[in-house]
Amino acid sequence: MKEYALILLSTVLVNNFVLVKFLGLCPFMGVSKKLETATGMSFATTFVLTLSSACSYLVNEYLLVPLGLEFLRTMTFILVIAVVVQFTEMVMHKHFPLLYNVLGIFLPLITTNCAVLGVALLNIQESHGFVESLLYGFGAAVGFSMVMILFAAMRERIAAADVPLAFRGPAIALVTAGLMSMAFMGFSGLVRV
Amino acid sequence: MLTAILALGALALVFGLLLGFAAVRFKVEGDPLVEKIDALLPQTQCGQCGFPGCRPYATAIAKGEADINQCPPGGQTTIVALADLLGRDPKPLNPENGQEKVEKTVAIIREDICIGCTLCIQACPVDAILGAPKQMHTVIEKECTGCELCVAPCPVECIDMIPVKEDIGSWKWKAPPAPATRPRAESDA
Numbered sequence: 001m002k003e004y005a006l007i008l009l010s011t012v013l014v015n016n017f018v019l020v021k022f023l024g025l026c027p028f029m030g031v032s033k034k035l036e037t038a039t040g041m042s043f044a045t046t047f048v049l050t051l052s053s054a055c056s057y058l059v060n061e062y063l064l065v066p067l068g069l070e071f072l073r074t075m076t077f078i079l080v081i082a083v084v085v086q087f088t089e090m091v092m093h094k095h096f097p098l099l100y101n102v103l104g105i106f107l108p109l110i111t112t113n114c115a116v117l118g119v120a121l122l123n124i125q126e127s128h129g130f131v132e133s134l135l136y137g138f139g140a141a142v143g144f145s146m147v148m149i150l151f152a153a154m155r156e157r158i159a160a161a162d163v164p165l166a167f168r169g170p171a172i173a174l175v176t177a178g179l180m181s182m183a184f185m186g187f188s189g190l191v192r193v
Numbered sequence: 194m195l196t197a198i199l200a201l202g203a204l205a206l207v208f209g210l211l212l213g214f215a216a217v218r219f220k221v222e223g224d225p226l227v228e229k230i231d232a233l234l235p236q237t238q239c240g241q242c243g244f245p246g247c248r249p250y251a252t253a254i255a256k257g258e259a260d261i262n263q264c265p266p267g268g269q270t271t272i273v274a275l276a277d278l279l280g281r282d283p284k285p286l287n288p289e290n291g292q293e294k295v296e297k298t299v300a301i302i303r304e305d306i307c308i309g310c311t312l313c314i315q316a317c318p319v320d321a322i323l324g325a326p327k328q329m330h331t332v333i334e335k336e337c338t339g340c341e342l343c344v345a346p347c348p349v350e351c352i353d354m355i356p357v358k359e360d361i362g363s364w365k366w367k368a369p370p371a372p373a374t375r376p377r378a379e380s381d382a
Binding site for chain 1: 197200201205208211215216219220
């Protein structure tokens, strides 16, 4: 139990995927202009990340390792993620049309989110079991969502602020992201291993 | 080598089957009739039919909640096409919805009078008006559908509807004159 709690804490705060591992930066910069879209993206990513990290664990454990095909890992995981995203989109379109309308374009965009592939690969690297993989994926997604929503809220404020001309637009967004990342470095002292 | 090809191929096959199954199993059915009706409407999104756009009007027609003669921009041509599609009799345009315009017009803003109130921007269904609060507005002529929705909200009445000048870019073949009730030549007999 303690291990699971540690995994969650570590992925959400200490080893935050966006601000510490620098994965998934494209949606972080790209869809964070508005709070609503950022929230939508966060929910979609949470769902897909958790599911795909479990699926890729299963594929790795029961297909790639027994056949000695570990070198195909990256390619296979991309395939798995693409399928999970597609499948999720179809099921959602049918059974949760409201959610589907909210997430809209963000769902297919997750396929190219490198955090998703990163989580799947890191799971193998750190030899996680099934439940651990699931939690690792979920924690990464929660961390991603948290940072994403915080950042979007900040950017909404910055949009109205009087920023010096040279820093306007993406420049100030990157400066903000850097400051956030530095703040998150503070969490590295949270758990002593 | 062979195992790798087979394993990946099998995996791709399984995933393909799964997605193919899902595509059939979780198919979302839209109403095909609505699509067809929508395709016949002029897409001016003017709302003169009493619905907030062409697609809602198409939905209402498909459900039988609206009649086919409520679209002034489409005029008689649209009514005949709709009657054809739905197997009903064409009828004249409902005068309550407006008159069919003879020539195509676009809105133009007299820019020295415009006070920058943004009311016309909010009224425009196709986002053809450009401007900001307390800044002069202008109409993107290419986008304007000539629906006249912006004329009424303007507090200083600076929007005019002007007919579109015909040039090489906008010229179209004239429709042949309808061979309507031609009197039968009696002198032939």
